[in-house]
Amino acid sequence: MPDTDECFVVAVDGPSGSGKSSTSRGVAQRKGYAYLDTGAMYRAATWLVLDSAVDSSDPAAVAALVARTELRVGTDPAAPTVSVAGTDVTAAIREPRISAAVSTVATNLEVRRLLIDQQRQIIAAARPGIVVEGRDITTVVAPDAQVRVLLVADPQARVARRKNELGETVADHEVHDQVIRRDRDDSTVAEFHDAAPGVRVVDSTELSLDEVVDQIVGLIDDQADRSVSAGRAAGVGQSRT
Numbered sequence: 001m002p003d004t005d006e007c008f009v010v011a012v013d014g015p016s017g018s019g020k021s022s023t024s025r026g027v028a029q030r031k032g033y034a035y036l037d038t039g040a041m042y043r044a045a046t047w048l049v050l051d052s053a054v055d056s057s058d059p060a061a062v063a064a065l066v067a068r069t070e071l072r073v074g075t076d077p078a079a080p081t082v083s084v085a086g087t088d089v090t091a092a093i094r095e096p097r098i099s100a101a102v103s104t105v106a107t108n109l110e111v112r113r114l115l116i117d118q119q120r121q122i123i124a125a126a127r128p129g130i131v132v133e134g135r136d137i138t139t140v141v142a143p144d145a146q147v148r149v150l151l152v153a154d155p156q157a158r159v160a161r162r163k164n165e166l167g168e169t170v171a172d173h174e175v176h177d178q179v180i181r182r183d184r185d186d187s188t189v190a191e192f193h194d195a196a197p198g199v200r201v202v203d204s205t206e207l208s209l210d211e212v213v214d215q216i217v218g219l220i221d222d223q224a225d226r227s228v229s230a231g232r233a234a235g236v237g238q239s240r241t
């Protein structure tokens, strides 16, 4: 039988605006799984640095600050939260000043090591499953996840979605900075443009959010069926010996 105590992990990577957060939350809600937004953790670390007196251009000082500060992430897909040293920063981390600065913190390798450790602990404790989204989940954080997806969409679609989300008041060059420039900077530490072996590519350009959620839920259900069949086959084999 499959180990029912094991956490079912769904890993979703992809560039900015490909739909990772909305899709992952939808999948987690449909399956009754937890949801972990790893980007929110890098954003929270960025909020912390900008709120402090630490020189953001000093990688060692930034990493030391992150190491000594409590960062908590709530994994309810209906209401994900994030706090820094007891301050709820769920809304504040979405501000443009954070989006503009986050790549500097996310490319700090010691900060990545600290946050990846914490992400793995959250994943290990989740039951019955968790959908984890980011840039390096399929490759580094949870390469053994039962379902691994690279969610992509054409750059024009991604910029248009972000513009729609931010509203007409945000200038085109700022939207471009939040999507295209940030992806270029983030790609220096994580590979999220090409799928690693075994990672399923889902292109959301021409799909509605519901259609993307359907596809990923389908992949989860197929994988769960395969695990049950494999467990049965192993069980039958054992009973005959």
Ligand SMILES: Nc1ncnc2c1ncn2[C@@H]1O[C@H](COP(=O)(O)OP(=O)(O)O)[C@@H](O)[C@H]1O
Binding pocket: 014, 015, 016, 017, 018, 019, 020, 021, 022, 023, 161, 162, 164, 165, 204, 207, 208, 209, 210, 212
């Ligand atoms: N398949 C889709 N079709 C149209 N819009 C989408 C789709 N998926 C997500 N969106 C919208 O695009 C925007 C960016 O999605 P989000 O989930 O934040 O992407 P990411 O987490 O990859 O940056 C949101 O406004 C979201 O509602």
Ligand SMILES: Nc1ccn([C@H]2C[C@H](O)[C@@H](COP(=O)(O)OP(=O)(O)O)O2)c(=O)n1
Binding pocket: 015, 016, 017, 021, 038, 039, 040, 042, 043, 102, 103, 106, 107, 133, 134, 135, 136, 137, 182, 186, 190
């Ligand atoms: N696992 C991850 C998740 C996010 N990041 C980086 C990449 C992004 O610039 C920031 C914020 O991620 P987030 O997923 O919130 O970005 P979007 O605004 O959804 O594009 O963190 C990362 O380096 N590794």
